[in-house]
Amino acid sequence: MAIRFFRNSKGVKKSKGDITFDIINILIMLIIVFLVAFPFWQMLMVSLNDALDAASGGIYFWPRVFSLESYKAVFSNRALLPAAFITVARTVSGSLLSVSLTALFAYALSKPRLVGRRFYSLFALITMFFSGGLIPYYILILKIGFIDNFLVYIVPGAINVYNMIILRTFFVAVPNSLEESAKIDGASDIRILFKIYIPLSVPAIATVLLFVAVTQWNSWFDANLYIMEKTELLPLQAILMRLIYQSSAETEISRIMANQGSDVNITGESITMATTMVVTLPIVIIYPFVQKYFVKGMMIGSVKE
Amino acid sequence: MQSNPEVKKVYTENRLKTKLRNFIRQWQLQLMVVPAIALLFIFCYIPMGGIVLAFKDFSMRDGIFGSPWAGWKNFADFFNYDEFGQMIINTLGINLLKLAFSFPIPIIFAILLNELVGTRFKKLTQTVAYLPHFISWVVVVNIFMNLLSTGSTAIPGSAGVVNKVLMALHIVDKPVNFAGDGKYFWGLMVVSGIWKEAGWNSIIFIAALSTVNVELYDAADVDGAGRFNKIFHITLPALSGAITICLLFNLSGMMTAGFDQIFLFQNDLNLKNSEVLDTYIYKTGIVKRLYSYSAAGGLFQSIINFAMLITSNTVARKINGVGLF
Numbered sequence: 001m002a003i004r005f006f007r008n009s010k011g012v013k014k015s016k017g018d019i020t021f022d023i024i025n026i027l028i029m030l031i032i033v034f035l036v037a038f039p040f041w042q043m044l045m046v047s048l049n050d051a052l053d054a055a056s057g058g059i060y061f062w063p064r065v066f067s068l069e070s071y072k073a074v075f076s077n078r079a080l081l082p083a084a085f086i087t088v089a090r091t092v093s094g095s096l097l098s099v100s101l102t103a104l105f106a107y108a109l110s111k112p113r114l115v116g117r118r119f120y121s122l123f124a125l126i127t128m129f130f131s132g133g134l135i136p137y138y139i140l141i142l143k144i145g146f147i148d149n150f151l152v153y154i155v156p157g158a159i160n161v162y163n164m165i166i167l168r169t170f171f172v173a174v175p176n177s178l179e180e181s182a183k184i185d186g187a188s189d190i191r192i193l194f195k196i197y198i199p200l201s202v203p204a205i206a207t208v209l210l211f212v213a214v215t216q217w218n219s220w221f222d223a224n225l226y227i228m229e230k231t232e233l234l235p236l237q238a239i240l241m242r243l244i245y246q247s248s249a250e251t252e253i254s255r256i257m258a259n260q261g262s263d264v265n266i267t268g269e270s271i272t273m274a275t276t277m278v279v280t281l282p283i284v285i286i287y288p289f290v291q292k293y294f295v296k297g298m299m300i301g302s303v304k305e
Numbered sequence: 306m307q308s309n310p311e312v313k314k315v316y317t318e319n320r321l322k323t324k325l326r327n328f329i330r331q332w333q334l335q336l337m338v339v340p341a342i343a344l345l346f347i348f349c350y351i352p353m354g355g356i357v358l359a360f361k362d363f364s365m366r367d368g369i370f371g372s373p374w375a376g377w378k379n380f381a382d383f384f385n386y387d388e389f390g391q392m393i394i395n396t397l398g399i400n401l402l403k404l405a406f407s408f409p410i411p412i413i414f415a416i417l418l419n420e421l422v423g424t425r426f427k428k429l430t431q432t433v434a435y436l437p438h439f440i441s442w443v444v445v446v447n448i449f450m451n452l453l454s455t456g457s458t459a460i461p462g463s464a465g466v467v468n469k470v471l472m473a474l475h476i477v478d479k480p481v482n483f484a485g486d487g488k489y490f491w492g493l494m495v496v497s498g499i500w501k502e503a504g505w506n507s508i509i510f511i512a513a514l515s516t517v518n519v520e521l522y523d524a525a526d527v528d529g530a531g532r533f534n535k536i537f538h539i540t541l542p543a544l545s546g547a548i549t550i551c552l553l554f555n556l557s558g559m560m561t562a563g564f565d566q567i568f569l570f571q572n573d574l575n576l577k578n579s580e581v582l583d584t585y586i587y588k589t590g591i592v593k594r595l596y597s598y599s600a601a602g603g604l605f606q607s608i609i610n611f612a613m614l615i616t617s618n619t620v621a622r623k624i625n626g627v628g629l630f
Binding site for chain 2: 015036057114135159188190217240
């Protein structure tokens with residue numbers, strides 16, 4: 001990783017001020033990287049540490065007394081498996097539903113010849129800036145029977161206007177000539193969309209897919225609001241939230257002690273940390289691989305606007 | 306052209322006929338629009354109609370149409386609530402602090418990143434900086450509580466990293482109760498908000514900077530411009546469009562303080578400084594089921610936000626020529 005310290009990209013020698021600036025810049029970036037990465041790392045280390053020993057603090061970069069006890073306890077939590085299933089199910093079905101419906105909408109809106117285009121556009125745009133508020137929305141969900149219903153996770157939020165705009169911008173940028181020659185060959189609108197536009201828009205679609213998937217994975221509040229009795233419909237984040245805020249960690253510990261006897265080595269803290277890691281690590285691991293796709297898509301989407 | 310009413314009538318009729326013909330010809334496109342419009346109508350516009358709840362004395366039994374009208378009573382009750390003023394102060398306080406601190410940081414980060422030497426390192430920093438955006442607030446709050454913990458007095462040295470560092474540097478002599486003491490709450494919102502979103506928010510600025518013509522910088526070099534000169538005269542102006550749009554988005558959300566973050570950091574100890582409109586509306590509406598009362602608060606929020614949006618958009622248009630619409 002060669003860094004040109006003393007000459008700039010044109011090969012000209014840099015001034016002292018410039019070099020100082022560069023060095024300080026690099027230091028600042030290093031500090032930022034540390035500030036972001038360290039909290040995760042530390043939590044991981046503490047979760048891999050024996051629970052009672054961890055309570056005395058002082059664990060920063062490496063576990064003092066390595067132990068997988070907390071993780072064993074987490075995986076024995078009977079609520080975890082259904083929750084993992086729910087989280088994966090809503091992420092996959094929610095993303096697919098949202099991206100397909102939003103892409104269809106965006107494609108149609110990208111065609112100037114669409115009758116009613118301005119109306120549809122305005123219709124969508126207004127929803128970005130004005131809403132009825134939480135209570136009317138909640139009552140609506142109640143009235144259509146989406147309480148304690150898995151569909152509440154994926155149907156109401158399926159159309160995201162912000163994402164639609166990103167996709168529409170992308171579709172508009174595709175040269176008209178492609179569509180024209182396809183029309184001459186007698187292709188229908190749907191055919192053109194699937195055979196021409198979609199293959200060309202993979203970065204944008206991947207970006208939107210990623211946005212929606214991450215939102216689905218991290219959702220907890222809708223579960224809190226709309227799931228009253230069917231706790232098997234709770235996703236991972238909601239389970240985690242209950243561990244931290246509703247002290248269901250204590251209940252867990254009692255349950256484990258009842259099963260394994262009271263010399264078990266876990267605390268509410270350690271369960272919470274281990275669960276946090278279990279819930280977060282999939283994202284942290286997948287993320288670097290997906291990152292290059294969406295950055296490209298984001299850039300193109302935001303620059304045009 | 307004659308403004309003969311006969312001519313006009315035929316002209317309009319022909320326009321409509323053409324529109325209808327095109328509409329039928331493009332039936333596939335029109336079909337594509339249907340699910341989106343239907344969903345938006347059901348889940349966005351029907352709730353907008355639910356605004357009437359704020360003007361009624363709603364009860365589940367009577368339903369929306371059967372509940373009696375209450376005029377402005379719900380609003381009066383809401384505004385007369387003892388802590389109403391404090392909630393507004395908290396909401397605005399947090400948002401203004403965020404505007405002052407969290408708003409510039411993504412911009413500065415984008416500029417510094419733009420100046421950074423070494424492409425591999427640049428990519429690494431970007432990857433790391435965007436990461437917290439992908440973590441849920443539940444996890445982020447957990448991480449912060451862990452870092453800021455005061456530990457237990459029975460076990461010395463059990464405090465979280467931040468307190469340990471503060472004590473080691475002799476800035477304080479015992480752990481600071483960041484989570485429990487209300488006076489740190491606003492600052493905590495700003496710092497945790499920055500940690501989570503600053504990297505992500507900088508993407509739009511990085512994108513804007515990537516469109517700047519490199520030759521501008523070269524020309525500036527020839528003219529003998531130093532680093533800061535180049536930043537002020539080339540980099541910043543290139544960002545002005547993106548900055549305006551972001552500013553408008555922020556201003557149009559002044560009455561909304563962000564539910565997830567606040568709700569998760571709130572507790573009984575810091576409630577005085579942490580109760581904002583969003584959390585109060587949730588508690589009274591969903592938990593206490595005071596539907597009409599809460600709906601009035603929600604409508605108040607929406608209207609103020611909307612008014613701010615229109616105002617700041619108009620002002621931005623006048624000054625910059627750029628606006629959201």
